[in-house]
Amino acid sequence: MTPANVSTGINFAQDIATDKIPSCVHLKNAALKFLRELETEPEGYTFSRKHAAKALAFIQHLKHTKGHTAGNQFYLEPWQAFIIINLFGWVDQDGLRRFTKAYIAVPRKNGKSTLAAAVMLYFLCADGEPAAECYTAATKMEQAKIIWEEAYRMAQDSPIISDEIKYANSDRIKYLKYERSELKPLVSEDKTLDGLNPHAVALDEYHAHRNDNLFNVLLTGMGARRQPMMFTVTTAGFDRNSPALKYQRYCEKVLNGQVEDPNTFAAIWTIDQADDWADPSVWQKANPNWGVSVFPKKLHQDFREAQEMAHKEVEFKTKYLNIWTDSAVTWIPDAKWMAGAEPLPTDEELSQYPCYGGLDLGSTSDFNAFVRVWQGPEKIYVKPMFWLPEETIENRRDATGTQIRQWVQDGLIIPTPGNVTDYRYIVKHIMETINSAPIQSIAFDRWNATQPVAELMDSGVKMAPFGQGYGSMSAPTKEVERMAKKGAIIHGGNAVLRWMMGNVLLTKDPANNVKVDKAKSGDKVDGVVAMVMAIGEMMDAQLQDKEADFVVF
Secondary structure, three states: OOOHHHHHHHHHHHHHOOOOOOOOOOHHHHHHHHHHHHOOOOOOOOOHHHHHHHHHHHHHHHHHHHHHHOOEEEOOHHHHHHHHHHHHEOOOOOOEEEOOEEEEEEEOOHHHHHHHHHHHHHHHOOOOEEEEEEEEEEOOOOHHHHHHHHHHHHHHHOOOOOOHHHEEEEOOOEOOOOOOOEEEEEEEOOOOOOHOOOEEEOOOOOHOOOOOHHHHHHHHHHOOOOOEEEEEEEOOOOOOOOOOHHHHHHHHHHHHHOOOOOOOEEOOOOOOOOOOOOHHHHHHHOOOOOOOOHHHHHHHHHHHHHHHHHHHHHHHHHHHOOOOOOOOOOOOOOHHHHHHHOOOOOOHHHHHOOOEEEEEOOOOOOEEEEEEEEOOOOOEEEEEEEEEEEHHHHHHHOHHHHHHHHHHHHHOOOOOOOOOHHHHHHHHHHHHHHHHHHEEEEEEEEOOHHHHHHHHHOOOOOOOOOOOOHHHHHHHHHHHHHHHHHHOOEEOOOHHHHHHHHOOEEEEEOOOOEEEEOOOOOOHHHHHHHHHHHHHHHHHHHHHHHHHOOOOO
């Protein structure tokens, strides 16, 4: 392998832009943005090959320190060269760096800690910054020391800087050419945070941060520096309320042009929203070190486990594909759920079985769901209907909002006129549906249902209030899980219901009863709740029939 140069990074961007290398939309946006700016430089900045080459040369004189590559030169992969030439190549008229914040999101085993360690040594030893306070920061010291210890080993093995480095107090790397220049690990509980004046920070595993206190203290402390750098590296996590995901959403907008921020660089590796995580052909998109330190054979082995164990599915998605999930445990693995994606029979064909419904009405601007279920000899057949106000559909501007608008076009979500839910519109649709396909009864959540339930009852529909506590919800929730894992819930692959299944977070009581937790689930789950209620109503009816068989006259 030969050392990477500036052209290596540029060629990588071109290969991403032309789809020669598979990538997600966020990385493609980063490549396209870089290539556009090469042609028409942003105001106040120019791309300096000299500055970029200097950083590349310094980093590649370092050596790997672990595994089978230990002792080998740290020659950058093309994706790493792309990051480096961006961070160090763009400068202003005084030669100071353009980017002061970098966000790198990449799955585990892609060498992010090694890259971060090398970058921090550059900031410490080659950036020309007197009294360069450099930090590796995380929520726990064990995590903060991962990058620091890698930098420590790299510095010891360096023929250029090893004689200029001093190690103090077992947690400081001091650069002797500049007084008070040092690299040390730092955690959020450190009592000296407010007095810091950081030149560069490697903020590791941002997904684990419950709040932005550490990020903000370090960032505001950089105000007196000429060209500081907040170098944030992370994998995805389990909390959609995480400050890391909120920051990633911001970075995505910077990359696609929605937000103008000339001083933030971002490179995000994951799969696209429309991709099937279980399709091996998309895995390379998320893993830039594919075949280098991330090996297809290992991913296939872990994928087989993920298909069988819920917690393994979530781990596979977050740690190997960089997908943000909503909980550390998936209720029903997607592969199991999609085993029921076979085409649904028509209502007429299903009319030989009794039909039950579940109605979950949201707030005036939210999802509303009506789900019908039929109990066949061995399978449960499920047909959902969804409604959203038109204004809610248009106002949701995140990635899911784009998908929701597509589902509207596909006829999977019915828009209701205006900015609030028109329950009369929903009642009309339900009546049209059940008049052509009779239903035994509809279970409903009492909350927010007074008007539409009254209208349905006035039209002769049997309505059954269904409690939302563990006592009512546990048995049908467990039945959904039991049948789904057998591939016996047939839903036709409805995309909205599939999305909602992926959002579910279950909660348990001390007696091991379970229910869907709407408040804690990552996004909307109304269709799942309506399905559980419909199956619960069906189970109650079956129980009553059995009890009637044993009545003695």
